[in-house]
Amino acid sequence: MWLESSATTRRVNWLVPFRHMSEMSSGLWADLSIFGWFLIIVFLFLAIAPIVYAWGQRIPISLAIVTSLLLCWVFQSILQFFDGTRDVLVLAFANAPMWQTTPTEFHRLLTSAWLHAAGNGNGLVFQHILGNVLVIALVGVPLEQRLGRGRFLAIYLIGALAGNLAWWFSHWGEFRFALGASGAAFGLLGCYLACWPRDEIEFPLVLIRKWPISLIALLKLGLEIAQVGLLSGGWVDATSVAHLAHIGGFFVCYAVARPIAKGGPTPPEVRDGGPSATAAEKGDEMQRKSRMGGLKFDPWDDAGKPLEGSASRVLKKLREEGDELETRRAWLEELAEVARCPDCDSHLRVEINDEVARLCCSNSRKHLLWP
Incomplete structure (x- = not known):
């Protein structure tokens, strides 16, 4: 998850000069132009359509989510090059703790997972979106084969929600924007570790090769916890990464993974040489036969x-x-x-x-x- 810079906050004050930032949320929606609503509808379509299509065509949901995130990032990147549209998606959909207490803003706990750092009009930022889609693709595809499509989508959304809740509660009342699918990506790692820790998947650690999911998940989690400790102790300067959101997504999905996986194509802790498309198909067939x-x-x-x-x-x-x-x-x-x-x-x-x-x-x- 990524934190928008203070420049965005300064632009917010310039675009919507409210006396109190807490007033801005309702004013934003009330003052949104027809063109602004058009941009929001296009963004929502790009986010939802690939997943709906994949569900109907029985295409892996993990790949549909990757497609959805990339399409939204491209659209967001295009808007970055125009002063009049640069902040509209962040203002409408990013996680902002000051606004989250308003029920009409609860959508941000999910929609912010479809936003990523895109640039500032002078150039594009690739590392945020690429880091997330890499994890979602490499971890998500084999995990979906283990869980099944519906359970995988549930875990993904729970991870996104948990990450945003962790950020909201740990930064209560602050006016900072948080965005990105990292909470969901870490949620996938937490789920995989809870259910099939002995699986090995292709992943770029030192080399691109098969690594145990337990090593990947614990290494990623350990680095996040270390970063939080260093930041809390003042050993390193603040960064634009919302580490607490990553940790929140990981632990919540770890906690709920086994109850969700129960009854799926592959029982937790099974040892069968790792996930495969064939195994997933056999699991689906067994469910239908039951x-x-x-x-x-x-x-x-x-x-x-x-x-x-x-x-x-x-x-x-x-x-x-x-x-x-x-x-x-x-x-x-x-x-x-x-x-x-x-x-x-x-x-x-x-x-x-x-x-x-x-x-x-x-x-x-x-x-x-x-x-």
Whole structure:
């Protein structure tokens, strides 16, 4: 997480000359021009669209987040070159402890994670965004294969929120802007350390090679704690890095990681040679198969209308061979052609939800949804 320089605060006073800085938050939104709202909508679209698209297309969410962060940084960098737009995103979305007590500003606890240091109009700043997307890509992709897409996104957002909360509470009432996805990135490290500390992933420490995640996570955390200690003791000058936000994201995600990982594709502490796309796919398939439902119950027999003839033979085949997703669907489709609803005698159809097939009444799902 990055701290905006005092120059931004000086520009704020020049742009919005309120008597008290605490008044500025509500005034900012009230005085925002149509063009300002347009810029904010574009930024939100760039932040959200890649993740929504990836979710629908079953693309890794970790890569979608990297794309989202890069698009937002490019947009933010373009705005840096114009005096009239240079600060609009920081003012609207960055974490500012003085404003956070206002409920209408709570969005900053998440939106600031999509802002990064972009420059001052004279040049671009690359190290902030590159440092974060490097960790999110190299740590996030294998972690997502372990957790699954939904759980990974939850951990990422929890890390971002925890980092911003840590910064807010430790700098209560101050007027300083904090921005960046570092709290979320450190949250991924904390989660990985809590659940699969023996995994090895490609990461650039001394060399770009496989390193134990425990070494990567503890080294990163140790450096952050050391920096906080040096700053507190006055041994080093203040920097533009919000170390407490990194530590907050790490420890909160470490604490919640195992409950979230429970029931995911890979159980915590498993030893299987490390994550892979194949392992993740197998984990997803096992989850879907666990939702297939049993075939022992016979809704037609239960309704006093047992199946006969070809329908009875298809049901028998379904029970014998329907233990895989594909064969279950094939036999259910055949059964739908030769059987009727045991409740209203309507035609049947096959309903597919995340590759799991079920037979249901074409008239009402309340009549039949089986198995």
